[in-house]
Amino acid sequence: MTARKGRAERAGMGGLQPLDAGLNSECRAxxxxxxxxxxxxxxxxxxxxxxCFINPGTLSRYLAGSRIPHWKFVADLLGHVAVDCGIHxxxxxxxxIKELHLAxxxxxxxxxxxxxxxxxxxxxxxxxxxxxxxxxxxxxxxVGDARHLIADLDDRLKKLETGLESQFFLHPExxxxxxxxxxxxxxxxxxxxxxxAELEETRRRAVLAEARCELLExxxxxxxxxxxxxxxxxxxxxxxxPLDAPALVAGIHPKILLVDDQGANLLALEAVLGVHxxxxxxxxxxxxxxxxxxxxxxxxxxxxxxxxxVMDGYETAAHIKRRARTRDIPIIFLTAIGNDPExxxxxxxxxxxxxxxxxxxxxxxxxxxxxxxxFYLQRRLPTAQR
Numbered sequence: 364m365t366a367r368k369g370r371a372e373r374a375g376m377g378g379l380q381p382l383d384a385g386l387n388s389e390c391r392a393x394x395x396x397x398x399x400x401x402x403x404x405x406x407x408x409x410x411x412x413x414x415c416f417i418n419p420g421t422l423s424r425y426l427a428g429s430r431i432p433h434w435k436f437v438a439d440l441l442g443h444v445a446v447d448c449g450i451h452x453x454x455x456x457x458x459x460i461k462e463l464h465l466a467x468x469x470x471x472x473x474x475x476x477x478x479x480x481x482x483x484x485x486x487x488x489x490x491x492x493x494x495x496x497x498x499x500x501x502x503x504x505x506v507g508d509a510r511h512l513i514a515d516l517d518d519r520l521k522k523l524e525t526g527l528e529s530q531f532f533l534h535p536e537x538x539x540x541x542x543x544x545x546x547x548x549x550x551x552x553x554x555x556x557x558x559x560a561e562l563e564e565t566r567r568r569a570v571l572a573e574a575r576c577e578l579l580e581x582x583x584x585x586x587x588x589x590x591x592x593x594x595x596x597x598x599x600x601x602x603x604x605p606l607d608a609p610a611l612v613a614g615i616h617p618k619i620l621l622v623d624d625q626g627a628n629l630l631a632l633e634a635v636l637g638v639h640x641x642x643x644x645x646x647x648x649x650x651x652x653x654x655x656x657x658x659x660x661x662x663x664x665x666x667x668x669x670x671x672x673v674m675d676g677y678e679t680a681a682h683i684k685r686r687a688r689t690r691d692i693p694i695i696f697l698t699a700i701g702n703d704p705e706x707x708x709x710x711x712x713x714x715x716x717x718x719x720x721x722x723x724x725x726x727x728x729x730x731x732x733x734x735x736x737x738f739y740l741q742r743r744l745p746t747a748q749r
Contacts, residue, residue: 379408380427390448393467394428400440401426403448415439418634432640433729437464477586477726485579487707492572495565502562509555516548534731571711578717578734585730593646616642617663617736622652622679623697628721632666634723636732649674653682656689663739664732669698669710677713684714693735697721 384392404411412419415436424430433444437460445451454458468474562597564618567705619641621632636643644659646652649671656662665683676696684690696710697717701740710718717731 374431378530380423383427383429388469389463389466389470390431393431393463395442396463397432398426399435400406400444403444403450410662414443416637418630421634424508431464431467434461434464436499441529461491476725477724477730478506478583480720480724480727481579481583481586481730485576485583486537488569488575488579492569494574495569499562499565499569499577502558506562509551509558513548513555514611515550516544516551519544520548545712575717582730582736585733586726589614613674615740616640617739618642618644618659618661619656619732619736620652620665620667621645621670622647622649622661622666622671622676623668623682624648628668628697631723632728635723635728639718639730639733639736641736649676649679649682653680653702656683656686656692662692663695664735665692666695666732667694667715669696677709680710680713682739690714695731695735697723702730 379398382391382398386394401411406414408422409419412422415422417436421430425432425436441452441460457511461665520541523544563569611733619636621643623629623632624647626647629647633643639743641663644655644662646655650673652665652667667676667679671679676698680694680696683692683694694714695718696715698710699721707718716735719728719731
């Protein structure tokens with residue numbers, strides 16, 4: 364019995380599952396490479412999962428090929444094999460493993476679902492941007508017409524009031540018409556005020572919709588970089604994941620507030636985001652979130668569940684936005700309600716900058732958080748470090 368076979372049998376007893384039968388060739392090739400590296404460590408799945416601070420079930424899915432891990436996990440595994448076993452992987456071999464990882468990502472259904480989810484959100488945001496822009500143009504014209512009409516009525520009223528009407532017109536309007544003209548003018552002015560307010564709100568919504576489009580396009584780029592579909596060739600050998608790069612360059616751990624009344628959801632969020640080195644603060648209610656924001660400064664982003672007892676996500680967000688200290692922290696709503704525009708618009712109105720539907724896609728969630736972390740770092744890093 365070879366040493367590798369013996370380790371495989373021990374690992375099987377320690378929780379290592381067989382490769383998924385339905386894997387495509389790219390995912391199978393990468394999973395086999397990953398399993399080979401893991402077997403060199405000669406430890407159980409649970410023991411290594413504890414070492415990496417991930418769920419044993421997640422590690423088991425990585426090694427079975429049913430889930431593609433984040434590149435940082437692969438890089439850490441290479442490091443552990445080097446330290447524990449004395450097996451150092453050179454740059455050529457690292458490049459080969461990176462290429463296998465990218466090929467698996469390109470063909471993996473999960474990350475493709477993330478792209479589809481973000482594209483769906485981008486389509487909705489683009490539709491909102493086009494609708495609000497068209498409405499803005501219509502209101503702008505209507506406001507202009509109303510202002511011209513009011514100006515004409517003001518001129519007629521002025522002439523009536525100064526007695527000039529009778530001097531310049533053969534058939535001057537009776538003084539009795541003054542009240543009718545004034546009433547018409549006031550009615551138009553009231554309508555103008557309403558249209559002007561609606562125009563201002565429409566302009567605000569158009570700006571926000573355009574901002575959401577830009578945000579979602581950036582998120583799509585990050586996911587596609589993960590997938591390898593838009594990764595520049597010179598970066599192929601890089602061991603730095605696109606989602607990790609800003610924080611790694613900064614050498615800091617951005618702080619993220621996780622708010623959900625379900626402990627399992629908090630654990631899932633921590634598992635998905637933990638690989639990036641974020642400093643995560645998890646709480647289970649709106650009041651606890653407000654207390655956490657008082658006790659700690661400088662959160663990069665807040666992930667906030669919508670449906671919670673006592674104080675829901677909308678109310679919690681309203682409190683956050685009312686405080687000068689916290690109003691600029693971006694909020695991503697987590698919702699199980701779905702993609703109904705009514706709910707998403709209510710979320711945006713409450714102060715959310717983005718939302719993601721539960722059960723969330725890990726790739727989409729990572730991309731959303733990474734974009735806001737990038738914005739956070741850009742605001743805080745000295746120019747020379749950007």
